[in-house]
Amino acid sequence: SQKIEQNSEALNIQEGKTATLTCNYTNYSPAYLQWYRQDPGRGPVFLLLIRENEKEKRKERLKVTFDTTLKQSLFHITASQPADSATYLCALPPRAGNNRKLIWGLGTSLAVNP
Amino acid sequence: GAGVSQSPSNKVTEKGKDVELRCDPISGHTALYWYRQSLGQGLEFLIYFQGNSAPDKSGLPSDRFSAERTGGSVSTLTIQRTQQEDSAVYLCASSPTSGATDTQYFGPGTRLTVL
Numbered sequence: 001s002q003k004i005e006q007n008s009e010a011l012n013i014q015e016g017k018t019a020t021l022t023c024n025y026t027n028y029s030p031a032y033l034q035w036y037r038q039d040p041g042r043g044p045v046f047l048l049l050i051r052e053n054e055k056e057k058r059k060e061r062l063k064v065t066f067d068t069t070l071k072q073s074l075f076h077i078t079a080s081q082p083a084d085s086a087t088y089l090c091a092l093p094p095r096a097g098n099n100r101k102l103i104w105g106l107g108t109s110l111a112v113n114p
Numbered sequence: 115g116a117g118v119s120q121s122p123s124n125k126v127t128e129k130g131k132d133v134e135l136r137c138d139p140i141s142g143h144t145a146l147y148w149y150r151q152s153l154g155q156g157l158e159f160l161i162y163f164q165g166n167s168a169p170d171k172s173g174l175p176s177d178r179f180s181a182e183r184t185g186g187s188v189s190t191l192t193i194q195r196t197q198q199e200d201s202a203v204y205l206c207a208s209s210p211t212s213g214a215t216d217t218q219y220f221g222p223g224t225r226l227t228v229l
Contacts, residue, residue, distance in 0.1 A: 032215055043205045043220025093216055102216055106156035
């Protein structure tokens, strides 16, 4: 079955540095991959989607890469700010069929220190 | 509405009581999901509704859990004879299915505490 792995250890970085989070997947080739942000006590919020034929996607200070050979996506936050502190989740579509349930990673907690 | 809404935002109940949690999805979204999230844990899928199709109940942890979606819009998650291990945040999400992707829009969640 499909499996997603995200860094389980929290990432602590200094304000202004670039944060890089990893999402690895196995056992299939998804048509796209999504990244969400979740703050404590709130539901996840969609950030970016990258398709299998896109190597890189940018949105303001966010950049996502998608390496279908490595089966990996990297999520970068440049010029990080304390307000970027949150848990970041990656999600992939199901392998096939009419089932449209996303498959979720467990998330990586990011803390940006002032 | 502007986003997914859930009610109540907090629910404290006694062990053995039944609870109902409500979700109002974004208007026009045909897909609706329920998740559970315990403190510090990932999203646990519970149930998925898609249009008029039979719901995918594969994530419901026991027969004490049930959900329905009336008129293709509002959904209610019911937990009967609540147990302390049911304490968690219950999240609802909706998704438009007119597009090729399945971006999910989440509500703020209902925090359930079973004493």
